[in-house]
Amino acid sequence: xxxxxxxxxxxxxxxxxxxxxxxxxxxxxxxxxxxxxxxxxxxxxxxxxxxxxxxxxxxxxxxxxxxxxxxxxxxxxxxxxxxxxxxxxxxxxxxxxxxxxxxxxxxxxxxxxxxxxxxxxxxxxxxxxxxxxxxxxxxxxxxxxxxxxxxxxxxxxxxxxxxxxxxxxxxxxxxxxxxxxxxxxxxxxxxxxxxxxxxxxxxxxxxxxxxxxxxxx
Numbered sequence: 349x350x351x352x353x354x355x356x357x358x359x360x361x362x363x364x365x366x367x368x369x370x371x372x373x374x375x376x377x378x379x380x381x382x383x384x385x386x387x388x389x390x391x392x393x394x395x396x397x398x399x400x401x402x403x404x405x406x407x408x409x410x411x412x413x414x415x416x417x418x419x420x421x422x423x424x425x426x427x428x429x430x431x432x433x434x435x436x437x438x439x440x441x442x443x444x445x446x447x448x449x450x451x452x453x454x455x456x457x458x459x460x461x462x463x464x465x466x467x468x469x470x471x472x473x474x475x476x477x478x479x480x481x482x483x484x485x486x487x488x489x490x491x492x493x494x495x496x497x498x499x500x501x502x503x504x505x506x507x508x509x510x511x512x513x514x515x516x517x518x519x520x521x522x523x524x525x526x527x528x529x530x531x532x533x534x535x536x537x538x539x540x541x542x543x544x545x546x547x548x549x550x551x552x553x554x555x556x557x558x559x560x561x562x563x564x565x
Contacts, residue, residue, distance in 0.1 A: 349377065349378070349379060349380065349480060349481040349482075350379070350380045350381070350394050350480050350481070351379050351381075351394055351397040351398065351401075351418055351432070352393035352394040352396075352397055352431050352432040353394075353431050353432075353480065353481075354428070354429060354430060354431050354432075355480065355481055356480075356481050357422045357428070358497035358500070359481050359483070359495065359497070359500065360377075360415070360418060360419060360422070361419050361422065362497070362500055362501055363375055363415075364412075364415050364416065364419050365501075366501075366504070367412060367415075368412075371504075371505075371508075372508065373504070373508070377415075378468050378471060378472060379394070379397070379398045379401070379465075379468055380394070380468065380469065380472050380480060381394040381395045381398050381465055381468070381469070382394065382395055382465075382469075383469055386457040386458070387457065388455070388456060388457050389434075389454070389455030389456065389459060390434065390438070390451065390452070390455045390456060391434060392434065393431065393432050393433055393434045393436075393437060395455075395465070396434050396437040396438065396455050397418055397421065397432065397437055398462075398465055399454055399455055399459050399461040399462060400414075400417060400418075400437060400441050400454070400455075400461075401414045401415070401417065401418060402414070402461035402462070402463060402464070403445075403454050403461045404417050406461070417440070417441075417444065420440060421436055421437055421440055424436055424439075424440055438451065438455070441454075477489070479492065481495060482495075483495055483500075483504075485504070485507050486511070486534070490503060490507070515530070518533070
């Protein structure tokens, strides 16, 4: 998600509600901000939100509090049909953290809280996802129509229920039990492509000899 764009608001608010209500999901975000090497968070809203998020997460050791700041910014935005403005981000940050006087250290071009921004952009460019926002569940992107605010929650819950039934059946059949790692079990399923294909990267390699001595007659 680009955290400043209006399309991201309801999505992030819904995901926050999942966390608050203990929905069985591991939730992660990839914030898409700017390709510029030295972007100024005092002038660029997405970067400002990214750095504010990093600051709060580091200072409070709480990712939920950092996410809550983003959703509070959305609530404070005057026009819900427009992207978030830098002024709204900085204004709320000053209100919540009045002791931080040097905002340039946080939001400026040489911010201490820019870690991960370039890696996020590299990831986004490599996976080939173009339209934003995008939601992936167990690595699979869900359809654009399923991300719409009025159906997103139902779409996610439906997929959770489908996966839960599969896990329950594996337990019932004795293929999955307490001492097993669930992630390992999922990654070893037949429909999952391993990161290293054993047919290509096998430890034992058979070479065809093409010199005259060993060439077949």
